[in-house]
Amino acid sequence: MYSxxxxxxxxxxxxxxxxxxxxxxxxxxxxxxxxxxxxxxxLFDWMxxxxxxxxWWLYGCVAVLFLLAVNTVLCSIESVLRKRKGRQWxxxxxxxxxxxxxxxxxxxxxxxxxxxxxxxxxxxxxYGARMESGVRVHLKEVKSRVESGxxxxxxxxxxxxxxxxxxxxxxxxxxxxxxxDGTGLYLKRVTTDPVPAALVLFSYDPGAxxxxxxxxxxxxxxxxxxxxxLQDKDRPAADTA
Amino acid sequence: xxxxxxAMLYLSSLLWRPLFHAAIxxxxxxxxxxxxxxxxLPLVGLHDTLTFLSLATAVFSLPFQRSFKAQRRFLxxxxxxxAVFAILGALASPSxxxxxxxxxxxxxxxxxxxxxxxYALFGIGAILGAVYLLSPDPDTEALQYKxxxxxxxxxxxxxxxxxxxxxxxxxxxxxxxxxxxxxxxxWLTYTLYLHLRFRPWWTGRRIVMTGIAGYFVVLFxxxxxxxxxxxxxxx
Numbered sequence: 004m005y006s007x008x009x010x011x012x013x014x015x016x017x018x019x020x021x022x023x024x025x026x027x028x029x030x031x032x033x034x035x036x037x038x039x040x041x042x043x044x045x046l047f048d049w050m051x052x053x054x055x056x057x058x059w060w061l062y063g064c065v066a067v068l069f070l071l072a073v074n075t076v077l078c079s080i081e082s083v084l085r086k087r088k089g090r091q092w093x094x095x096x097x098x099x100x101x102x103x104x105x106x107x108x109x110x111x112x113x114x115x116x117x118x119x120x121x122x123x124x125x126x127x128x129x130y131g132a133r134m135e136s137g138v139r140v141h142l143k144e145v146k147s148r149v150e151s152g153x154x155x156x157x158x159x160x161x162x163x164x165x166x167x168x169x170x171x172x173x174x175x176x177x178x179x180x181x182x183x184d185g186t187g188l189y190l191k192r193v194t195t196d197p198v199p200a201a202l203v204l205f206s207y208d209p210g211a212x213x214x215x216x217x218x219x220x221x222x223x224x225x226x227x228x229x230x231x232x233l234q235d236k237d238r239p240a241a242d243t244a
Numbered sequence: 245x246x247x248x249x250x251a252m253l254y255l256s257s258l259l260w261r262p263l264f265h266a267a268i269x270x271x272x273x274x275x276x277x278x279x280x281x282x283x284x285l286p287l288v289g290l291h292d293t294l295t296f297l298s299l300a301t302a303v304f305s306l307p308f309q310r311s312f313k314a315q316r317r318f319l320x321x322x323x324x325x326x327a328v329f330a331i332l333g334a335l336a337s338p339s340x341x342x343x344x345x346x347x348x349x350x351x352x353x354x355x356x357x358x359x360x361x362x363y364a365l366f367g368i369g370a371i372l373g374a375v376y377l378l379s380p381d382p383d384t385e386a387l388q389y390k391x392x393x394x395x396x397x398x399x400x401x402x403x404x405x406x407x408x409x410x411x412x413x414x415x416x417x418x419x420x421x422x423x424x425x426x427x428x429x430x431w432l433t434y435t436l437y438l439h440l441r442f443r444p445w446w447t448g449r450r451i452v453m454t455g456i457a458g459y460f461v462v463l464f465x466x467x468x469x470x471x472x473x474x475x476x477x478x479x
Contacts, residue, residue: 011442018436022429029425033473041420112418121415155342177345178412189415206415214417218404225397232393 008070009077017071024063031060043123046116072109075102094231100224107217115210122206123191126161128199136184139164143172145193145201157193159201175203185209247334250274250298254327258320264302267323271299271330282340287356288347290470294333296357297466300364302326308368308387314375321371351409358402363462365395366434370459373452380448388455389441396434403431422473426465433458 007013032038037057041049050058079099086095124132131141140163147157158176163183165171173181173188180187189204253267275295278286286292305322309315372388406427407417418424437454440446446454 011439014439015436015443018432018439022432022436025425025429025432029422029429032420032425033422038420042416115416115418119416150342153342154345156345156348178349178351178409180412180415187415189413204415208411208416211411211417214407215404218407222397222401222404225400229394229397233390 005077008074009081010074011078013074014071014078017067017074021064021067021071024060024067028060028064031057043121045119046112068109068112072106075106078102093227097224097227097231101221101228102224104217104219104221104224107213107220109217111210111212111214111217113210114213115208117209119208119210120206121204123202123204126159126201126203131162134183134186134205136186137166138183140183140188142199142201145195145199147193147195154193157190159190159193159203161188180206246274248331250295251327251330251334254298254302254323254330257323261319264319264323267326267330268299268302271295271302275299278338284343285353285357286338287353288343289339290336291333291338293356293360293466294329294336297360297363298326298329298333300360301329301367304361304364304368304391305371308372308391313381314379314384317378318371318375321374322368325367325371346413349409349412351405351412355402355406355409358398358405362395362399362402363466365391365398366459366462369395370456373456376452377449377456385448385452388452392434392437392455392458396431396438399431399434403427422469423465426461426469430458430461430465433461 032041035057037053046061050061079102083095083099089095126132126140126142128142128145131139133139140161143160143162145157145159148155156176158174160172160174161181163171163173163181171183175181175188175190177190180189182188186205186207189206190201191204192202194200250267250271253263253270257264257267275286278292287296301322305319305326309319309322369388369392372384372391376384376388410419411417437451437458440454441451
């Protein structure tokens with residue numbers, strides 16, 4: 004069992020299986036109305052309520068990814084142990100840094116699937132909403148610029164009021180959210196007619212930081228590997244996993 | 245007429261090689277002029293992205309041109325591929341409307357530029373694969389591997405930057421839309437390619453054909469999803 008789990012043949016099989024499931028999902032998703040709420044709900048919450056006929060491939064993906072994570076860790080340990088006395092330590096370790104990044108990204112998706120939330124709200128100028136943490140946010144002002152009938156710029160000034168009475172003012176605009184207690188406030192749309200108002204998104208994603216760490220590790224590892232391989236004038240060796 | 249000039253030069257380079265470089269110069273000039281007119285990098289819509297992909301394919305083929313025996317066949321194939329994208333781009337209407345606020349960020353430009361650089365390298369990898377199939381040579385297969393590996397690095401970087409931008413723009417680094425799914429499929433395709441190379445049974449024609457097949461996934465992810473499906477990346 005151990006030799007199967009650590010085998011690169013297993014890696015390839017699992018990658019192919021994952022691709023097959025995702026191809027099915029990519030075709031099925033646009034055809035079924037069940038998936039419309041998937042991006043605004045934590046994945047595992049969505050899977051609890053979605054019909055199995057729609058969500059089975061996601062269960063398959065989760066299972067395959069779990070096995071792929073185990074396979075990645077075992078294969079990496081085996082590789083490092085097998086080559087630990089070799090001189091090309093950079094060539095040995097860079098794939099493992101890539102694998103570590105991959106595992107971080109899997110953990111990130113796991114965290115996002117459990118604990119994330121995304122809720123839209125309409126805030127009218129002078130009025131607000133209460134967040135789950137007890138912090139109140141009210142919309143102080145909206146501004147937008149329109150050119151040739153297209154909105155080219157928009158921003159909103161919001162005021163956070165904490166339970167202890169202290170306040171904090173923030174300006175939000177596209178690609179520039181404000182964060183309070185880890186929850187982001189994103190500006191989606193503004194209007195001044197009939198009354199000034201803003202469509203905002205409250206978003207919390209616990210997987211964001213691990214995903215970034217994973218991305219950095221992954222890129223560091225693959226960049227090192229590319230530099231080494233491009234310097235290699237001989238045909239690349241097959242055993243650098 | 246000037247919009248078709250690079251395509252005509254790429255096609256003419258099939259007969260006289262120096263015209264390949266003239267085509268690149270003409271295309272760079274066109275992209276720069278469009279960028280100056282728009283006040284930004286021209287990276288939105290089919291016209292701009294196909295033109296950029298054509299240019300990237302041509303430019304990224306240059307380092308590979310002197311590296312191996314079948315270079316004439318490789319150069320002609322690269323010129324043909326660049327010409328096809330240039331023609332398709334020229335036939336598409338250019339978009340000149342102002343950018344929506346969510347696209348006014350350096351993250352967007354970096355994400356798109358890196359994506360198309362990687363698509364170009366995957367295309368180079370596919371061409372090298374085709375050259376290998378016509379005249380098998382270990383050096384050609386090694387070059388395909390290097391092109392795809394470099395493309396994989398750049399594509400992974402574009403995914404990371406895309407995730408960062410998505411978090412800043414939409415509150416999450418991952419969205420369940422056709423584009424994200426097919427992007428992941430594309431990444432998995434080349435991940436599989438890189439791991440299949442470790443298996444002796446896959447050496448030679450089999451791995452080369454896997455590298456070629458990956459490019460069809462690239463084309464569907466870029467054009468198929470954008471044209472046929474509704475997503476955050478729709479044309």
